[in-house]
Amino acid sequence: xxxxxxxxxxxxxxxxxxxxxxxxxxxxxxxxxxxxxxxxxxxxxxxxxxxxxxxxxxxxxxxxxxxxxxxxxxxxxxxxxxxxxxxxxxxxxxxxxxxxxxxxxxxxxxxxxxxxxxxxxxxxxxxxxxxxxxxxxxxxxxxxxxxxxxxxxxxxxxxxxxxxxxxxxxxxxxxx
Amino acid sequence: xxxxxxxxxxxxxxxxxxxxxxxxxxxxxxxxxxxxxxxxxxxxxxxxxxxxxxxxxxxxxxxxxxxxxxxxxxxxxxxxxxxxxxxxxxxxxxxxxxxxxxxxxxxxxxxxxxxxxxxxxxxxxxxxxxxxxxxxxxxxxxxxxxxxxxxxxxxxxxxxxxxxxxxxxxxxxxxxxxxxxxxxxxxxxxxxxxxxxxxxxxxxxxxxxxxxxxxxxxxxxxxxxxxxxxxxxxxxxxxxxxxxxxxxxxxxxxxxxxxxxxxxx
Numbered sequence: 475x476x477x478x479x480x481x482x483x484x485x486x487x488x489x490x491x492x493x494x495x496x497x498x499x500x501x502x503x504x505x506x507x508x509x510x511x512x513x514x515x516x517x518x519x520x521x522x523x524x525x526x527x528x529x530x531x532x533x534x535x536x537x538x539x540x541x542x543x544x545x546x547x548x549x550x551x552x553x554x555x556x557x558x559x560x561x562x563x564x565x566x567x568x569x570x571x572x573x574x575x576x577x578x579x580x581x582x583x584x585x586x587x588x589x590x591x592x593x594x595x596x597x598x599x600x601x602x603x604x605x606x607x608x609x610x611x612x613x614x615x616x617x618x619x620x621x622x623x624x625x626x627x628x629x630x631x632x633x634x635x636x637x638x639x640x641x642x643x644x645x646x647x648x649x650x
Numbered sequence: 651x652x653x654x655x656x657x658x659x660x661x662x663x664x665x666x667x668x669x670x671x672x673x674x675x676x677x678x679x680x681x682x683x684x685x686x687x688x689x690x691x692x693x694x695x696x697x698x699x700x701x702x703x704x705x706x707x708x709x710x711x712x713x714x715x716x717x718x719x720x721x722x723x724x725x726x727x728x729x730x731x732x733x734x735x736x737x738x739x740x741x742x743x744x745x746x747x748x749x750x751x752x753x754x755x756x757x758x759x760x761x762x763x764x765x766x767x768x769x770x771x772x773x774x775x776x777x778x779x780x781x782x783x784x785x786x787x788x789x790x791x792x793x794x795x796x797x798x799x800x801x802x803x804x805x806x807x808x809x810x811x812x813x814x815x816x817x818x819x820x821x822x823x824x825x826x827x828x829x830x831x832x833x834x835x836x837x838x839x840x841x842x843x844x845x846x847x848x849x850x851x852x853x854x855x856x857x858x859x860x861x862x863x864x865x866x867x868x869x870x871x872x873x874x875x876x877x878x879x880x881x882x883x884x885x886x887x888x889x890x891x892x893x894x895x896x897x898x899x900x901x902x903x904x905x906x907x908x909x910x911x912x913x914x915x
Contacts, residue, residue: 496709510713517717580695588703607700613667631661635696
């Protein structure tokens with residue numbers, strides 16, 4: 475394949491998923507400029523490794539590279555920011571039977587509040603929720619991108635949703 | 651199904667990710683269990699909230715432009731690296747002259763000479779790629795994919811990503827701590843890049859299997875202030891590159907060599 479053909483194929487196959495890549499980078503770095511830098515770097519890496527892409531979901535493939543790039547970047551540039559590593563087996567979700575008023579309170583949450591609450595979640599929960607709720611990815615795809623088992627994907631989603639609900643409830647009862 | 655189990659499967663149930671048997675079990679259980687039904691409702695509430703808040707960010711147009719132009723630049727840079735290895739193939743005028751010259755030399759000196767002529771050009775090409783890759787790894791702020799000083803973390807990481815298992819050793823006790831690993835691309839294949847540190851200098855070690863290689867070690871070459879060294883060991887071709895001085899890099903490679911031979915791999 476000539477260099478031009480290779481680049482054009484890359485642009486047609488992979489670049490349509492640029493929004494998905496930027497979205498994940500934006501949620502992981504929580505900063506616009508950093509997200510742009512990381513996304514650009516990830517796209518260039520993907521281009522260099524493009525020969526290795528064997529069909530299948532180009533989006534999942536790009537997001538896997540993006541995510542690795544992102545965590546490397548975060549590790550290097552935000553050493554003070556202790557990346558919270560969670561062991562789901564230890565931090566078992568407590569079975570908190572939420573009360574109905576909570577659910578109603580949630581409905582009142584505006585976009586900014588939800589945004590802030592999601593940003594404050596630990597990385598592993600945030601990325602699972604972003605991939606599931608914004609990108610609509612299957613558990614299998616999320617498992618591939620984040621390099622964990624299906625069971626872990628499921629428990630991260632559950633734990634992430636529970637935590638998000640708790641922090642929103644707390645926020646709403648405090649602020650309004 | 652116990653509540654403990656049901657609660658665990660709530661996300662899979664609401665996301666339509668469970669198999670049929672599990673789904674039916676869940677439905678039966680949810681009909682009778684208020685706590686689990688509540689959990690389901692809570693999670694659905696959060697999911698609905700996330701979806702309706704339209705929180706996804708779109709890539710800015712300026713980023714898209716930047717990426718497209720850097721793809722063009724990157725394709726061009728790769729081509730230039732390759733050209734350093736094919737210089738005289740690309741010069742058409744010299745092609746015939748070259749062929750005739752090789753024929754003459756061949757008849758004069760026999761096999762040995764052509765073997766010597768061919769080998770350095772492959773090495774030169776790889777050296778150019780190794781050098782470019784080293785620079786790129788530092789410039790693009792992308793030295794490592796897996797950051798760890800523990801060889802027992804780095805090795806399995808590679809094993810999961812490559813079709814071969816590169817030897818990974820830590821030389822921290824000799825003043826060359828292993829700091830991480832990275833996937834790289836050389837000679838048309840994926841290879842392992844190991845990163846070592848010496849004071850504030852980095853050493854990239856590139857490793858890939860090469861069954862044609864016999865154990866050997868070559869002297870240090872320098873290129874624009876960087877030292878490059880190549881050796882073969884146990885069916886692997888290895889290259890080290892750094893801005894360390896030549897003798898220091900050679901010392902490092904010898905350490906790595908000795909480590910390999912004392913540790914079965």
